[in-house]
Amino acid sequence: MNVQQVQMRDYSSVLAVFSGVKAALSKEKNDQWKWIYPNRFIHKSDIQSGTMYGIKEGNEYVAVVTLDDKQSKSYQSLVWRDSRGKPGCMHRLAVHPSRQGQGLGxxxxxxxxxxxxxxxxxxxxxxxxxxxEAAIALYKKNGYVEVGEVRYPFRKYSYITMEKLFFIT
Structure with missing residues (x-):
């Protein structure tokens, strides 16, 4: 399976991935992704800016992620290990529930x-x-280290911030 840049013509396919993930999270009483975030404006912006990538099966996306260098303003108060380098950011990694557990993440x-x-x-x-917990375990297993935590509006719990260094800075 290849990862490719998502195009606007595939917008409905991307929405299906996020709708599936949101429904599965809701069943687990996880309010991580609700109607307010991520929303269609964010998805469209990711696609239009060329920062969303995904895995297609046939004509439909089954997993997507956004990659850029945009950091939340909440990150400014954290003490990152990469303090002098050029960090990248990963956002909204989503695997459709029907395909979870198959290595796509x-x-x-x-x-x-x-x-x-x-x-x-x-x-x-x-x-x-x-x-x-599943996402946290995936990142830790792949060398990501907890740096701190941030809070976002309308969320019951905080978000753990994690970082993986590529080069010693």
């Missing part, structure tokens, strides 16, 4: 890391909802 994670390194980034940063 790991494939997107590896793609994100290689992509960031090829763009000259010295690390990659992400924040993960505190109760999303």
């Amino acid at each position: 790991k494939l997107l994670l590896n793609y994100a890391e290689n992509f960031a390194q090829n763009k000259g980034h010295t690390s990659i940063r992400i924040d993960v909802y505190r109760i999303n």
Whole structure:
């Protein structure tokens, strides 16, 4: 399976991935992704800016991730290990529930890391909802280290911030 840049013509396919993930999270009483975030404006912006990548099966996306260098303002108060380099950021990694547990998240994670390194980034940063244990375990298993935590509006729990260094800075 190849990872490719998502095009606007595939917008409805991307929405299906996020709708599926949101429904599965809701069943687990996880309010990480609700109607307010991520929303269609964010998805369209990711696609239009060329920062969303995904894995297609047939004509439909089954997993997506956004890669850029945009950091939340909440990150400014944290003490990151990569304090002098050029960090990249990973956002909204989503695997459709029907395809979870098949290595697609790991494939997107590896793609994100290689992509960031090829763009000259010295690390990659992400924040993960505190109760999303599967995602936290995936990142830790792949060398991500907890840096701190941030809070976002309308969320019951905080987000753990994580970072993986590519180069010693």
